Amino acid sequence: xxxxxxxxxxxxxxxxxxxxxxSCKAARGAYEPDGVNAWHKGGIPLRFNNMSFVNALxxxxxxxxxxxxxxxxxxxxxxxxxxxx
Numbered sequence: 001x002x003x004x005x006x007x008x009x010x011x012x013x014x015x016x017x018x019x020x021x022x023s024c025k026a027a028r029g030a031y032e033p034d035g036v037n038a039w040h041k042g043g044i045p046l047r048f049n050n051m052s053f054v055n056a057l058x059x060x061x062x063x064x065x066x067x068x069x070x071x072x073x074x075x076x077x078x079x080x081x082x083x084x085x
Contacts, residue, residue: 001050002074002081004043012046041084045074046067 004027005012011022021028027043049070054057056069074081 001048001053002029002031002038003046003048004040005046006043015040037080039083039084041081045078045081045083047072047074 002015003012004015004022004029006022006024008026009022009024011024011027012016013020013022015029015031017031017033017035019028021031025038029038029040029043029045031038041056049072052070056067061067076083
C-alpha cells in the first residue's frame with residue numbers, strides 16, 4: 001500500500017486511482033491505471049508491507065498492545081512512485 005505523508009500538515013493518506021491530497025493541499029498523488037505505479041507531488045512517499053499489515057490486522061487484540069507491521073519510507077528515486085514536477 002502506497003501512502004503520502006505531508007510534512008506541512010502531518011496528514012498521512014493512502015492513494016487511490018483518483019487523485020487525492022492532504023488537508024493543506026501541499027501533497028497529492030494517485031495510482032496509475034496499472035495499480036502498481038503511482039505519482040505524487042509534494043509529500044514523503046511511504047509504503048506498508050501489505051502482508052505484514054494484513055497479519056497485524058488479523059491479530060488485533062481486544063486490549064493491551066497492538067501488533068507491529070512493516071512500513072518504510074520509499075526512496076526519493078523509485079521507478080514505481082514518481083514525483084511530478
